[in-house]
Amino acid sequence: VQLQASGGGLVQAGGSLRLSCAASATWIATYNMGWFRQAPGKGREFVAAITWSGDSTHYLYSVKGRFTISRDNAKKTLYLQMNSLKPEDTAVYYCAADGRPRVGSLGFSEGNYAYWGQGTQVTVSS
Numbered sequence: 001v002q003l004q005a006s007g008g009g010l011v012q013a014g015g016s017l018r019l020s021c022a023a024s025a026t027w028i029a030t031y032n033m034g035w036f037r038q039a040p041g042k043g044r045e046f047v048a049a050i051t052w053s054g055d056s057t058h059y060l061y062s063v064k065g066r067f068t069i070s071r072d073n074a075k076k077t078l079y080l081q082m083n084s085l086k087p088e089d090t091a092v093y094y095c096a097a098d099g100r101p102r103v104g105s106l107g108f109s110e111g112n113y114a115y116w117g118q119g120t121q122v123t124v125s126s
Contacts, residue, residue, distance in 0.1 A: 001021055001024055001025040001027075001028055001097060001115050002023070002024040002025075002115075002116035003021050003022070003023055003024075003069060003095050003096070003097060003115055003116065003118075004021065004022045004023075004024075004117060004118070005019060005020070005021045005024030005028070005093065005094065005095045005117035005119060006017040006021075006022070006120055007020050007117060007120060008017070008092075008121045008122045008123075009122070009123070010062035010095060010123045010125065011059075011085055011120075011122075011123070011124055011125070012124070013085060013086055013087055013125065014084060014126055015084045015085050015124070016081070016083045016085065016086065016105050017077065017079070017080060017085065017122060018079060018082070019035070019080040019082065019095075019120060019122075020077055020078070020079055021033070021035075021077065021078040021080075021095030021117055022076060022077050023046070023051065023076040023078070023097065024076075025076070026076060028073075028076050028095050028097055029052065029073035029120070030048065030052050030101040030103060031052055031097045031098045031099070031100070031115075032049060032051050032052050032097070032098040032103050032106055032107065033035050033049065033050055033071060033077075033078045033089075033095065033096065033097050033098070034046065034047070034048060034050070034069075034095070034096050034097075034098075034106075034107070034108075034112075034113060035047040035048045035049075035050075035069060035093060035094065035095055035096070036082045036093070036096060036110065036113075037089075037091035037092065037093045037094065038047040038091055038092050038119075038123075039088075039093070040090075040091075041098050041115075042044040042091075044094070044097060044110060044123060045060065046060055046071040046108045046109065047059070047060050047067065047080070047093070047110065048060065048063065048067055048080060049069065049107065050069045050070065050071055050078070050104040050106075050108060051104070051106060052073075052101070052102055052103070052106050053083075053100075054070070054073070055103055056106065057069050058106050062084075062088075063082075063089070066082065066083050066084045066085075067080060067081065067082050067083070068080070068081040068082075068083075069116045071077075078095050080093070082122070084120050085122075085124045086115070086124060087124045087125065087126045088124075089122060089124050090122060090123050090124050092119040092120065092121050092122075093119065093121075093122055094116055094117055094118075094119045095116070095117040096110075096113035096115060096116045096117070097113060097114065097115040097119050098113055098114065099113070099114025099115060100114075
């Protein structure tokens with residue numbers, strides 16, 4: 001499956017962005033999905049994840065209450081609504097899909113995800 005992330009850009013602190021991740025295969029609807037990010041000089045970190053059915057989500061503590069992950073399985077698209085952005089949110093954001101169908105528990109590490117998008121740059125200016 002191919003994942004295409006988009007929606008990144010340059011925004012002032014306090015602003016909002018909505019990232020999208022379009023999948024090429026319809027069976028993506030049976031996979032848990034997530035967002036990760038990588039800031040300059042740092043490793044890739046988990047941001048948010050959502051189950052294949054959309055009934056459960058989990059967030060990195062520092063983005064909880066500001067970011068919302070959602071999905072539209074009919075459109076084969078994953079979203080990340082980012083509000084109240086801070087300079088420390090600056091990173092390349094990657095979407096990812098678990099390679100196993102209908103898994104009940106969410107994964108928070110890179111190893112839990114088999115498919116990755118190409119990344120989209122988010123820059124938050126102070």
